[in-house]
Amino acid sequence: MTAMSSAYSASPAHGPHRPAATPHATTEAKIAVIGAGLVGVGVAERLTANAPFLAPGRSIEDVLVDPCPPGPGRVWREEQSPLMRMNSFARDVTLFPGKAVRCEGPARPGPSLAAWARETAAGLLPPVDPRLEGDLRETTPDSFATRRLQGAYLSWFLREVARQAPPGVRVTTRTGRAVALTAGPDGLQRVRLEHGSRLDADAVVLALGHLDARPRGEEADAASFAARHGLTYLPPGLVLQRCLS
Ligand SMILES: Cc1cc2nc3c(=O)[nH]c(=O)nc-3n(C[C@H](O)[C@H](O)[C@H](O)COP(=O)(O)OP(=O)(O)OC[C@H]3O[C@@H](n4cnc5c(N)ncnc54)[C@H](O)[C@@H]3O)c2cc1C
Secondary structure, three states: OOOEEEEOOOOOOOOOOOOOOOOOOOOEEEEEEEOOOHHHHHHHHHHHHOHHHHOOOOEEEEEEEEOOOOOOOOOOOOOOOOOOEOOOOHHHOOOOOOOOOOOOOOOOOOOOHHHHHHHHHOOOOOOOOHHHHHHHHHOOOOOOOEHHHHHHHHHHHHHHHHHOOOOOEEEEEEEOOEEEEEEOOOOOEEEEEHHHOEEEEOEEEEOOOOOOOOOOHHHHHHHHHHHHOOOOOOOOOOHHHOOOO
C-alpha cells in the first residue's frame, strides 16, 4: 500500500459560537490521527471543533492516516456484502456530539444514521453510491442498517467535518499503514509509514481499533494441522476480510 495524501475541501462555513481564527498564522500545527475509523473521525471532529483553542494563532492540519478508506475504516467499508448488518438500531447510531453530550468544545448537532438515511433518500443531502440506494431506502429508525451504509454515513460525516472546519484548519488524509512512532530531536513526533515515507506531527493520536493478533496456542496448532493436511484454517477476524468460498 503506498502512502498518498489528499485534502478534504473546507468551506468558509463555521459555527456561530466559535472564536475567529487568526487569519495570518505563519506556522502550521499538525496533529496526526493514526486510524481513520469511527473513533479517528470522531477525534478529527473534536479537533476541528476545538481548533481555535488548541493552537491559538496557528493554522492546523489534522491528518488522518489509514490503509483503509477514511471514515469507514476497516470495519465499515462500503465494498462489503449487504448481508453484514449493524447490531444497533439506526435511530441510536450517531457521530454527532449534540447538546446532550458532555465533551470539551461546542456541541455539533446532526442527524442520526436513520435521519441521515431519510434525508439522503429524499434528496436533501448528497447522494450515496447508487449501489447503496436500496440499503438507504430500507433503513428505518427501528432497523439494523447494513454495515456498508454505516460506512457511507461515516464518509459523509468526515466530509462535513472538513467542510465546516473553521478558517485556517484543514482536514487531510493519507493512505498507508503506520509502522513506527518515535520522538524526534526537534520535539516533533515521527510517524513512519510502511514503504518508508514519514510524517512529522506536533501530536499523534492512536485510534487503531481492534488489532490483529498472530495465532498462538490452540489457534497456531490448528493452523499448522490445516497446513500439513491441505486444509484451510480461518482464525478469528473480520468476516469481510475472509475468503469463505
Ligand atoms: C465486525 C465488527 C462489527 C461491529 N459492529 C458494531 C455495531 O453494529 N454496532 C456498534 O456499536 N459497534 C460495532 N462494532 C464495534 C466497533 O469496534 C466500533 O463500532 C468501531 O468500528 C470501533 O471504532 P475504532 O475507530 O475504534 O476502530 P476501527 O473502526 O477498527 O478503526 C480503526 C482503524 O485504524 C486503522 N489502523 C489500525 N492500525 C493502523 C496502523 N498501524 N496505521 C494506520 N491505520 C491503522 C484500521 O485500518 C481501522 O480503519 C463492531 C466491530 C466489528 C469488528
